[in-house]
Amino acid sequence: MAYCTVNDIKDHVPADVLRRISNDTDEDLSVNVVLINSIIQEQSDLIDSYLRTIYLLPITNTADLNVLNSICHDLTIGELFQRRYPLEESDTNKNRRKTAIDSLNNLILPAGTQRLVGANQKMESTYISVSSSPKFASEKRLNAFMKVGDSAIGASHYYEQDIKGWRR
Numbered sequence: 001m002a003y004c005t006v007n008d009i010k011d012h013v014p015a016d017v018l019r020r021i022s023n024d025t026d027e028d029l030s031v032n033v034v035l036i037n038s039i040i041q042e043q044s045d046l047i048d049s050y051l052r053t054i055y056l057l058p059i060t061n062t063a064d065l066n067v068l069n070s071i072c073h074d075l076t077i078g079e080l081f082q083r084r085y086p087l088e089e090s091d092t093n094k095n096r097r098k099t100a101i102d103s104l105n106n107l108i109l110p111a112g113t114q115r116l117v118g119a120n121q122k123m124e125s126t127y128i129s130v131s132s133s134p135k136f137a138s139e140k141r142l143n144a145f146m147k148v149g150d151s152a153i154g155a156s157h158y159y160e161q162d163i164k165g166w167r168r
Contacts, residue, residue, distance in 0.1 A: 001058050002044045003065065003072035006036050009080075012073055021080040036080070043075040050104045051119075061118020067103075074100040 010018060015031070022032035047068060048057060059065060078097035082089055107116060 001048070002037075002040050003047055003068040004040055004044075004076060006031075006033050006040070008069060008073045009036055009040070009076055013077060013080075018080075021084040024084070036076070039079050039083070040072065040076050043072050043079060046075065047072060047104060050108055051116075054108050055116060055119040059116060059119050061116065064116040064118050067107075067116065071100045071103050 010031070013021070018031050018036075019029060020026065022035050023030075051057060051059065059068060074096050078093050078100065081093045082097075
């Protein structure tokens with residue numbers, strides 16, 4: 001799913017600049033819509049690769065799509081400039097792309113300040129804390145502790161190995 005359109009890009013980039021960054025020669029006076037659509041799809045796929053780590057796709061909430069639209073057009077514009085002028089990338093363009101990636105990270109990281117409001121998360125985040133006081137007598141016993149799943153009856157049993165063998 002594409003999160004922005006060529007018209008979104010046209011709304012944010014002056015026409016003469018868009019013609020220059022979407023064509024490989026300065027002689028072509030038209031906007032290369034095929035190239036822009038291709039880059040939009042690449043950037044939308046990048047966004048999906050971030051989102052699918054915690055959200056169920058596709059995203060359908062209008063407010064969420066507006067957030068993703070903004071990120072996608074920033075990534076697309078940045079990629080258009082980078083593609084056309086790889087050695088002359090401006091600080092503005094670098095900041096545009098960095099801000100868009102930071103926004104994506106904020107949508108998925110536990111400490112993120114923004115979340116997609118209408119999207120369904122795949123699962124609740126689980127955090128594991130390590131205790132300074134171990135519950136096992138030794139590291140050897142800790143390493144010997146294991147979980148064995150019994151899928152035939154749908155139950156999980158915990159087994160612990162001690163000096164005399166396995167016990168439940």
